[in-house]
Amino acid sequence: MLDxxxxxxxxxxxxxxxxxxxxxxxxxxxxxxxxxxxxAEELNAAEPAWLVYYRMHGRRFCAIACRxxxxxxxxxxxxxxxxxxxxxxxxxxxxxxxxxxxxxxW
Numbered sequence: 001m002l003d004x005x006x007x008x009x010x011x012x013x014x015x016x017x018x019x020x021x022x023x024x025x026x027x028x029x030x031x032x033x034x035x036x037x038x039x040a041e042e043l044n045a046a047e048p049a050w051l052v053y054y055r056m057h058g059r060r061f062c063a064i065a066c067r068x069x070x071x072x073x074x075x076x077x078x079x080x081x082x083x084x085x086x087x088x089x090x091x092x093x094x095x096x097x098x099x100x101x102x103x104x105x106w
Contacts, residue, residue, distance in 0.1 A: 032056055039080050050087055063087055069094055 033056055040054035040061055051064045055076075061083045065073040071093035077083035 033059070036061070043080055043084065047087065049091075052083070065090065 033054060036054045036059075037056075040052050043061075043063075044050070044052035047063075049065065049067050051066055053062055054060075055062050058076075060076045060078060061080055063075045063083055063086070070090050072086075072090045075083060075086045075090060077086055
């Protein structure tokens with residue numbers, strides 16, 4: 001139970017869960033998918049050419065290439081082994097070279 005005189009917001013409301021006729025309850029934040037987030041951090045440390053993270057909203061592992069010449073620079077997968085296979089495939093298939101912009105001719 002919270003004391004209404006402590007930790008009030010500027011609006012005057014006390015933070016927490018509110019119900020009519022009940023005192024406010026303190027709500028503690030939860031952390032989700034800790035094992036998946038840890039796997040993504042480990043893969044990110046093992047792959048310096050890729051930025052790897054876990055997208056909690058979509059429950060998917062994502063990788064973004066940190067260098068040019070990768071066929072598909074943004075990848076998503078449902079598990080780490082699938083993402084690693086997609087990363088290897090993207091590194092093997094080279095992206096088409098883009099001609100430099102600016103000067104024309106030799």
